[in-house]
Amino acid sequence: MASITADYYNNNAQSFSDSTINVDMSALYNAFLPLIKTHGHILDAGCGSGRDALYFKQQGFTVSAFDASEALASIASEHLNQVVAVNTFQQITAQNQYDGIWCCASLLHVPKDELPQVFLKLQNALKPNGVLYVSFKYGTQERVHNGREFTDLNEDGLTALITHHTELKILKQWQSVDQRPERESEVWLNALIKAVPVL
Known part of the structure; x- marks a missing residue:
């Protein structure tokens, strides 16, 4: 994570956590968790407040988590x-x-x-047939917004990244709207991606 973005999260960790901790993520959990073996090991990569990692832990999964922001990692640890x-x-x-x-x-x-x-690092970290969930703000540009750097992707952009550079397989891509109040106009690209065993 670029220092400008890490600085943003370190300086706004509590307010960011407060604004995201109660967002309804059930639709995404329901898409992802059935693909993970019972009591399997999930990595919450860039875990923010720890909201999702805590849910996974409560469902009986083994959970590891990291974040690039020291302040958010501290909140998530708690x-x-x-x-x-x-x-x-x-x-x-x-x-x-x-x-x-x-x-x-x-x-x-x-x-x-x-x-x-x-993506290669994520591929290597997964077990054979392991599943990766990713989400990006929908678009095609790199930009700075409110003190953070973003890479936006659409279906074609993500497909190109995965097919040209990895042995991962995209299982599903879909769009969704932001679940936070007053953010309904923001569109997200979601994808489920599988680590295909090499024969």
């Missing part, structure tokens, strides 16, 4: 009652470790030219 690492996507080194990786509104802060390498 919510989860376990240590949340301070890491970036570029620092992922795990191999064949996770049944699922959840990247909800987090990969969108990775510069577009670094996404191919990051």
Whole structure:
């Protein structure tokens, strides 16, 4: 995560956590969790407040989590009652470790030219047949908005990234609207992506 974006989250961690902690994520959970084996290991990558990681833990999954913001990782550690690492996507080194990786509104802060390498790291971190969830704000540009850097993607952009640079397989892509109050005009691209075993 660029320092400008990390600075934003460190300076606004509590207000960001407060604004996102109660968002209804059930539709996304219902799309993702049935694809993860019972009591499997899920990585919440860029976990923010720890909202989703806590839900996964409550459903009986083993959960690991990290965030690039020290302040958000601290808040998430309290919510989860376990240590949340301070890491970036570029620092992922795990191999064949996770049944699922959840990247909800987090990969969108990775510069577009670094996404191919990051997707390879995510691919390597997944077990064979593991599933990755990602979401991006819908669009085609890189931009700075309210002190944060964003990489926007549409279906074609994500498909190109996955098919040209990885052995991952896109299971499903769909659009959704933001669930936060007064943000209904914002459209998100969601995708479920599978780690296909190499024969």
